[in-house]
Amino acid sequence: MIDLRLLREDPDRVRASQRARGEDVGLVDALLSADERRRSSGTRFDELRAEQKQLGRLIPKAQGEEKTSLLARAKELADAVKAADTEQQQAAEEAQELLLRLGNIVHPDAPVGGEEDFVVLEQIGTPRDFAAEGFTPRDHLELGELLGAIDTDRGAKVSGSRFYYLTGVGALLELALVNAAIAQATAAGFTPVLTPNLVRPAAMAGTGYLGQVEDDVYYLEKDDLYLVGTSEVPLAAYHMDEIIDASRLPLRYAGFSACYRREAGSYGKDTRGIFRVHQFDKVEMFVYTAPEEAEAEHQRLLAWEKQWLSSLELPFQVIELASGDLGASASRKFDCEAWVPTQGKYRELTSTSNTTQFQARRLNIRQRDEQGTRPLATLNGTLCAVTRTIVALLENHQLPDGSVRVPEVLRPFLGGRDLLEPTAAPAK
């Protein structure tokens, strides 16, 4: 959530942000009026309550008729206090409900527009010219099947569409990727964390995933728990309701978890292979830092993502997303998109968001320094989303016979092997 003080002082800035997101601008005035009512009814409650407390102190000392009349007066006051309290709570709830619907303030440098209006910041590496090499590249599923690495048929048989098995070198490849990613993160000072993958509504809502994207989230009604779509959720909620001494910041965590996504509304998109699936594993970077540090930290997260993709020797581009494509929490977001040869385009592999104080306010996470306590800033960034990384690796590093070259950085985690080769007898 945003700072109510900012809303009162500079409502135009909030209106402009809502407009850039393509969201409801009217929320701003509704919230201003609810906040005004919350404050005025709160003041009335405070005054009545102060009077009630004073009166209450007199009662035990009073005797006889005096006591009777005091009790009668106190009874009236008690009713008035209760009414004022109810009124205040209603106004507060209304204000809170509206506040939770406001998106984060869009960063001034974020391009304005929708999904199509992203800006390409840079391109790193060069896509291979398969025509010049004299062969037509196989797509990742064909390669995965040749290698005995990916089995989507049985995934569909057992769990439905968009599920898969990773087998043999596929399974080993995932473990190597995860280990290599954790190794990079650890070297950079991150604390590795294995997180709970089922979380309570407060964690989900606090992270900003129960708004427009709620349909994309798996929910277990019997237990009132959500399956996380990313370890960002349990990592953000890790310090929920805490006050962290500023001297301990930044706190950098590298989470590893499965990610569950319903992919509602993506029917027919990326149906082949494992590019878009209901469940995948991911190494995620998550940082708690001082608000003044957030922008610099965002650049660092992006740099770590670039380092990772470069170490995998993948050609990729960095884009900055437009205001309408940020999601509720982010003020600014960069994606790294790897080249997918058989699609002839760059596709998202990682994403890093500066959520400023937005999540921290919802999750009640503050920092304490000489100035006092205030919400800190949180940021997140993908290090390795396993399935999409496998897609990019297989397709970009394939050889004419269907084997796949292993980039140097992964070899130590694959028993030193530098080549994945087709199995003599596929798993079918």
Add this chain to the structure above:
RNA sequence: GGAGGCGUCGCCUAGUCCGGUCUAUGGCGCCGCACUGCUAAUGCGGUUUGGGCUUUACCGUCCAUCGAGGGUUCAAAUCCCUCCGCCUCCGCCA
């Protein structure tokens, strides 16, 4: 799944049975000041968090906050209910 115990403002803790200056006790830690060759010790003061008002600083003041939410009452840390968390035991189980 069953039975029981516990949850107090950083940590420990008094208070809860029997509702009323609890405006929450004391210790430790921490901050400030004083004293002191230095350090230590000692003394005094301060030290939960949030909201409102005061000009959105300072100062001041009021209200809320004893795991969370509701209820009873003129009045709730204290009585009742629901929930959450932790611990112990029994059962089941990877």
